[in-house]
Amino acid sequence: MTTPIHQQLRDDVLASVFAPDEPLTEAKLTARYGASRTPVREALQRLEQDGLVERRGKAVVIRTHSAEEIIDIYESRIILEQAAASKAALKATALDKSSLDALLLKMRGLDINDGPTLAATNRAFHTQLWHATHSPSLISLLERLDQQVRRYTLTTLTYPGRWPVVLADYAELLAAIGENNPELAGQVAARHMSEALAIRLKMYAADPTTL
Amino acid sequence: MTTPIHQQLRDDVLASVFAPDEPLTEAKLTARYGASRTPVREALQRLEQDGLVERRGKAVVIRTHSAEEIIDIYESRIILEQAAASKAALKATALDKSSLDALLLKMRGLDINDGPTLAATNRAFHTQLWHATHSPSLISLLERLDQQVRRYTLTTLTYPGRWPVVLADYAELLAAIGENNPELAGQVAARHMSEALAIRLKMYAADPTTL
DNA sequence: TTGCATATCTATGTATACAATCGTATGCAG
């Protein structure tokens, strides 16, 4: 039931088009997207339920997360990524596996300094992995968590020396999935995500303003 | 941003007031709740995002889940309940612990045959446990999963011999939380939820119509 | 000048009119 305006607005929010304190008034959005208030309101409501915006008093504003909240979400995600990796090791089809292999191959060829492409491809890899679980509930939960913090693009991928480790982790992960070893796959995923969180915390400690 | 009509409609849906194939037309709901189409539409949209209703073609109908889908949700819930128990063992305050103790005490005094009360109190216990994690993301994910299958009230609690085991499990769980043992707490929770799923599967195998 | 009361203005909440669409019934032809 995702309307065009909902997609546009969500994309704009995720692309940080709006400032965190800028009120998203319905009038402004109707002008911007050329629709009437009704679809705009519905889009806003969906974004609110997705945790992307929040009501502050009467106004709707971009939702920001404290460092604690981001860490909390990240910790939940570690749990779910581990579970997803395990389940993927049990449920992945040959097609799933070859898609993941192809993605990893693609990632190996990327420019290590092209942050946005790295981030996008990395996300594609994760998404593909989630789908390899063939578990609608896991997919939905992970998409939800990811979306909530996607705006905080301080990705760990460009952290010095990180990218090769990421590629190695993924290779190990795919190997575990390839041989249907759920424990190992889950363990690798958990370690990988935990390291990402650790780097994130380190970056935050070094400069708390760059969430 | 939860409107009165949204609450009423959700309560009615969770109480199985509507048949799974009955179209929830906006006209019918405006009449039932005495509001105009706009708030009704917003309520329907929220329920759709929560996975309680779905659009079938143009109509909105109660969302039903296949046995596979219910099992899938249950498996995800096992993961999250384990995580929640672990985190509760780390984060629960003295107040959290005493609230849980009080709830368990209350559960011990319940009539073993009063299914609805058993289910309600059991849910209260779980909810309290979730909150003891002080993790907004975990709470939100668990509430989401719970809500999606709450209508399938075929609770395992009235299965012969189950209730005493439940009470024993909870006592063990609270003990683990009391001594801040996250591994044990998580393990107990996982075992508890897995057994519940196993019973559910057994009940389903015996009579596939009673989801 | 400060404090409060009040008026006004702006944005949202609600109702309803209008448009578009989907499903269905109906009629006609083969």
Added chain:
DNA sequence: CTGCATACGATTGTATACATAGATATGCAA
């Protein structure tokens, strides 16, 4: 009788008018 085309009806999608509330500015009095 069956198949398809068409027209109609019901329901949702969209726009807008109206109601309401919250914030802010204004003016008066102390």
